[in-house]
Amino acid sequence: MVTHTRAILWLSKVILLATLLAACGGGGGGAGTPGPVTPPPATVGALTVTVSGLPAGVNGTVRVTGPGNYLQDLTQTHTLGNLVPGSYNVSASAVTGGGITYQPAPASQAATIAAGATATATVIYSNSVLTLGLTRVVAGLDNPSWLTAQPGDTRLFVTERPGRVRIVENGSARDVAYLDISARVAADGEGGLLSLAFDPGFARNGYFYVYYTDLQRNIVVERFSAGATPQLANPTSGFVILRIPHPTYTNHFGGQLAFGPDGYLYLATGDGGGAGDPQRNARNLTVLLGKLLRIDVAGATLAQPYTIPAGNPYRDQAGRRPEIWASGLRNPWRFSFDSTQLYIADVGQDRREEVNIAGTAQGGLDFGWNVMEGTLCYGAATCDSTGLTLPAFEYDHGADGAGGCSITGGFVYRGRAIPELAGRYFYSDYCGGYLKSFVSTGASIVEARDWAITDIGRVVSFGQDAQGELYLIAAGGSIYRMDRSTNP
Structure with missing residues (x-):
């Protein structure tokens, strides 16, 4: 009888704790919030390409090339994983949306990928004309x-x-x-x-x-x-x-x-x-x-x-x-x-x-x-x-x-x-x-x-x-x- 009562009390605490966690969001981040980045294995690397400056509904045009004929096209911010260490090129092209042409800066950049590390490259689009x-x-x-x-x-x-x-x-x-x-x-x-x-x-x-x-x-x-x-x-x-x-x-x-x-x-x-x-x-x-x-x-x-x-x-x-x-x-x-x-x-x-x-x-x-x-x-x-x-x-x-x-x-x-x-x-x-x-x-x-x-x-x-x-x-x-x- 005592054992049965303890079991009921233990189960009640578990239910109460779960209810509290659900109420305060303690079970994890909200929608759209990225979780912790898992570091790449020590034999390969990663590259985070950040694309900014474009209005909603307009995608960028970014191409990543690298060793072993690697090629990946991107339209927005993205992290590429499992990359062989070496030199990669990130090239971006102009895009048009709503009759406005947006130019990327830089248009081309190099990124060096090291094993076990994440490199970064940033492409900023702008509709201003540089002189x-x-x-x-x-x-x-x-x-x-x-x-x-x-x-x-x-x-x-x-x-x-x-x-x-x-x-x-x-x-x-x-x-x-x-x-x-x-x-x-x-x-x-x-x-x-x-x-x-x-x-x-x-x-x-x-x-x-x-x-x-x-x-x-x-x-x-x-x-x-x-x-x-x-x-x-x-x-x-x-x-x-x-x-x-x-x-x-x-x-x-x-x-x-x-x-x-x-x-x-x-x-x-x-x-x-x-x-x-x-x-x-x-x-x-x-x-x-x-x-x-x-x-x-x-x-x-x-x-x-x-x-x-x-x-x-x-x-x-x-x-x-x-x-x-x-x-x-x-x-x-x-x-x-x-x-x-x-x-x-x-x-x-x-x-x-x-x-x-x-x-x-x-x-x-x-x-x-x-x-x-x-x-x-x-x-x-x-x-x-x-x-x-x-x-x-x-x-x-x-x-x-x-x-x-x-x-x-x-x-x-x-x-x-x-x-x-x-x-x-x-x-x-x-x-x-x-x-x-x-x-x-x-x-x-x-x-x-x-x-x-x-x-x-x-x-x-x-x-x-x-x-x-x-x-x-x-x-x-x-x-x-x-x-x-x-x-x-």
Whole structure:
């Protein structure tokens, strides 16, 4: 009897507790509230794509592609699971609803999936039309050629072809040069001090590297060290890393060096000059002209200024220069990295200007000069393009050079000031003086746009500050920052 009574009391408590939980919603979240996210297994990853900015009833158009021919189309926010680790591309297209067209930003972005983790990508749609303008940052420089910045530093470091590095801050250039090596630089023809790159470990080691032509017209890569104050480098710290003979001609020196995402130093050299590569350097793997080179300078010593990275394609091949990463280039004045992609803007001869795009792990590519000029056979009706990598993007000079004459390569925009521009590669032309862009999806070039800016003059180079904002360098000595325009 006692046992029976206890059982009834226990059952009554259970019923009462269940009633209370139901009344207060203690049994779980309300309708539409997502539960806790289950982390993906350690061998695969996940990607959350957030789509916003569209009115009710209008769906987005988003495509996710990745390793193993992975493809998934999305119309709204969604989390994709069981993804093989690697690099994925999230591309979005414009959509129309109610007679209004909505543009996505960014139109293309990369997402790296890691095992056991969830990556994110955000696509924001907007019906506003973006226009760009230029803000002059500084004027009166002496043949500026390149602009860069130290990580975390708001100052700009500008190279001048006669052989000086100037610091630009608060709208003016400091009178005293950060570095002056004009006594060893020859600026005739296309030569001079052409670019600068800060070491990835600059905060620790104070190293930076310059690319210039010396008094004998050799291409020189030299390392310097920061000085006792942030305003001055140590002028006596010069240490030559590499010197490349460039006889006969005063053009096609290439001109840029940059550290890749792998931490190695890349430099782009011209083919040695003269029309049509008369010395046949570009595809000759025994010389360093007409190439993109990759070297390791992390442990530089007097006896061994650089070493050859293990992944270089010709490292262990007799009779070929192991420094070569890619060949078949005419005058790759400017190149840039964007995550796992490498963009090389190669100046053409008589007809075509080109941009070559490749994965950062794709060594040993032959971009075809002087068999090809862009996708045209150079100097012949037909030619054999077997084994050559043709450009991802090109344009014709046109009648009387209406389209341009010499491409000035830039960067893929990754700044914060204008998020709608994310993923767009910007370029100009020395003769055209315009500002244009396109988006590379990996399979094709889309969203080619002319930003209707034509009062820059001759554009020598692009530059990028520590915040990822882009600048244009004009031959007249002015530098402009690319900004959002307030004009319709």
